[in-house]
Amino acid sequence: MQYLDTGWFGIFITLMMVTFVLSNIYRAKGKKELFIRRISGLNALDDAIGRATEMGRPIVMVPGIGDLNAISVQAVNIFKQVAKTASQFGTPIRVCCANAAVYTVAQEVIRDVYQGAGMIERFDSQTVQFVSDRQFAFAAGVSGMILRDQAAASFLLGEFYAESLIFAETANAIGAIQIAGSTKTAQTPFFIAACDYVLIGDEYYAASAYLTREPVLVGSLIGQDWGKILIAAMVFFGFLLNSIERVQPATQHRGEDDKGNANWTPVDSATVKEKDKLKKANDTFTFQVFNPFITEAMKKVDPPRKPDPDAPKEEGK
Amino acid sequence: MELLAQARLTFFGMTPNSPELWVKIIVTFILGLGVMFAFTKAPIRARRMIVFSFTFASGLFYILLWLWPVAVAREPGTLPNNAVEGVAFWLDDAVPRIADVAQILTAFLLGLGIMSLLTVHTQRIRRKAQDWKYSVLLMVSLVTMVGFGYVDWIQKKFQDPQGKLLEMANWGPVQYGQDLLFDGAYQQMEAAMFSMIAFFILSAAYRAFRVRSVESTVLMASALILMLSLMGALDFIWTTGINNLVAQTHNPFLDNFKISEVAGWVKSTLQTPSIRAIEFGVGLGAVAMGLRIWLGLERGGVSA
Incomplete structure (x- = not known):
């Protein structure tokens, strides 16, 4: 039986990334102080909690509408840190979930926080609640909650889609301080337009390391940075290699007529013949590394066929 | 390995309503209850170990699925030629089973979610909290929607084998009620929420573009x-x-x-x-x- 050739490159790069992360976690274990650049969105978390405490109003937290995955787990991790501080000051929090699995995990985590702080009586059914698993029913429910409870702060962290702006604008309308972050690049501009602080891209995943400063998490961040350097180097050498491989002489010359309109003419035939030697995009080394399963036969979309000698001849030919 | 390679011999591929299948279902159910009971009684340290073990095993499965050579053009009912293919077939067959488990777990968790919804709104109604009437509306809507949906499903599944109810001309009060509630009310309200985004974009853009x-x-x-x-x-x-x-x-x-x-x-x-x-x-x-x-x-x- 034949096996699908997915190539060595993807696996090799992934294993390198994994090695970077694990080796840096190991290296960081013994170290106390590791530098992380300032992330203003995460610095503002304490300010937002303080504001809510002073105003005596709740903090609304939404872990997005996605399934239980790395994104929502990270959101719950951040909410856990918020809940730790909020439980100490008796600030009410509302974690609104659209996914039942995320709700269950968030409920366990936040309850543990309150229990650990000895404030379990402050944890009630409204602290973590399931609103709806339908996108806009959820949006309506959470917006209503933000308006009715006059939330002092809203943290929108997770996987958001079209409902992101409904939350952000509703909270903005009542003057709530807003910290948002999404790994969806399509939603980040909406958050930037409507929220006070936004975690962009991998800042979102750096949050738990930033808030806890645990060596294991900070080490993992350094591993990610090594990975970024590797990717940047690959992009640079990739475009260099591709450019060199596909250097090609011009086949047409741009001229102008009397009215200034463009006039394209073929260059001399000796140069045009060079085009036969040109490499196509799918002949380059870069393409072949990333697409090992595309064979020579597959590249021929419409292979030439031999004429059938027995076929009846059409009239006029 | 060989058993899994043939779909008709797998656990879920057994003859419906056969005594063997029922025995397996009952045994699995009892075992599942036992595991859940043991899990709730286990000390926290042991629970963490169990959670870690499950997480590690699940992760390992998908990593293996990604790294293991994938046999292309596998025909149904074919047996593996060697150990490598055996593992590949086993992994391939296990994917839908794991998806089933995940789906069942999600269904249970949805039940917990609905419990949360009912608890929050029952308390609001009992305490006559601010805007408690909306909670009453939510509870009534929930029950009505589930009621219409369930009766409609029963009618279509058991009383309409020819599928006549799929045509509007044969609809009864239940189908009209469900259509009114879902397509007539809910979908329209959802569309209205979506349309509001246009105005929100405008106000957000106005603020963002101030120099x-x-x-x-x-x-x-x-x-x-x-x-x-x-x-x-x-x-x-x-x-x-x-x-x-x-x-x-x-x-x-x-x-x-x-x-x-x-x-x-x-x-x-x-x-x-x-x-x-x-x-x-x-x-x-x-x-x-x-x-x-x-x-x-x-x-x-x-x-x-």
């Missing part, structure tokens, strides 16, 4: 270029102007200043690489996060 800093000025300038490039009449006037200028000056470089060219440059040279760079970072973050969760290194977080 207060260098960043907001850059944002406003690039947004303005893109918006202008999408206005057909303005694009035509601008392009004609540039064409005339090129004709007068004989300088084709000016073609680059057509509004559509500038907008294309902003999108392809500034926007797309920035988004890709962000996505690289997000991807790396997800790998690191997944790795930490899989190996139980995410201490202080969800897995601790």
Whole structure:
């Protein structure tokens, strides 16, 4: 039986990334102080909690509408840190979930926080609640909650889609301080337009390391940075290699007529013949590394066929 | 391995209502209850170990699925030729089973979610909290929707084997009621919520485009270029102007200043690489996060 050739490159790069992360976690274990650049969105978390405490109003937290995955787990991790501080000051929090699995995990985590702080009586059914698993029913429910409870702060962290702006604008309308972050690049501009602080891209995943400063998490961040350097180097050498491989002489010359309109003419035939030697995009080394399963036969979309000698001849030919 | 290679011999592929299948279902159910009971009684340290073991095993399965050679053109009912193919077949067969388990777990968790909803709103009604009438409305809507949906399902499943109820002409009060509630009310309200985004975009854009800093000025300038490039009449006037200028000056470089060219440059040279760079970072973050969760290194977080 034949096996699908997915190539060595993807696996090799992934294993390198994994090695970077694990080796840096190991290296960081013994170290106390590791530098992380300032992330203003995460610095503002304490300010937002303080504001809510002073105003005596709740903090609304939404872990997005996605399934239980790395994104929502990270959101719950951040909410856990918020809940730790909020439980100490008796600030009410509302974690609104659209996914039942995320709700269950968030409920366990936040309850543990309150229990650990000895404030379990402050944890009630409204602290973590399931609103709806339908996108806009959820949006309506959470917006209503933000308006009715006059939330002092809203943290929108997770996987958001079209409902992101409904939350952000509703909270903005009542003057709530807003910290948002999404790994969806399509939603980040909406958050930037409507929220006070936004975690962009991998800042979102750096949050738990930033808030806890645990060596294991900070080490993992350094591993990610090594990975970024590797990717940047690959992009640079990739475009260099591709450019060199596909250097090609011009086949047409741009001229102008009397009215200034463009006039394209073929260059001399000796140069045009060079085009036969040109490499196509799918002949380059870069393409072949990333697409090992595309064979020579597959590249021929419409292979030439031999004429059938027995076929009846059409009239006029 | 060989058993799994033939779909008809798997656990879920057994003859419906056969005594063997029922015995297996009952035994699995009792075993499942026993595991759940043991899990609730286990000390916290042991629970963490169990959670870690399940997480590690699940992660390992998908890593194996990704790394193991995939046999192409596998026909149904074929047996593996060697151990490598045996593992590949086993992994391949196990994917739908694991998806089933995940689906069943999700269904149970949805029950917990509905419990949360009922608890919150029952308390609000009992305490006569602010706007408690909305909670009554929510409870009534929930019960009505489930009621209509369930009766409709029973009628279609058991009383209408020919599928006559799928045609509107044969609908009864239940189908009309469900249609009114779901398509007539709920879907329209959802569409209304979605439409509100247009106004929210306007108000958010107004605030974002106020020139207060260098960043907001850059944002406003690039947004303005893109918006202008999408206005057909303005694009035509601008392009004609540039064409005339090129004709007068004989300088084709000016073609680059057509509004559509500038907008294309902003999108392809500034926007797309920035988004890709962000996505690289997000991807790396997800790998690191997944790795930490899989190996139980995410201490202080969800897995601790």
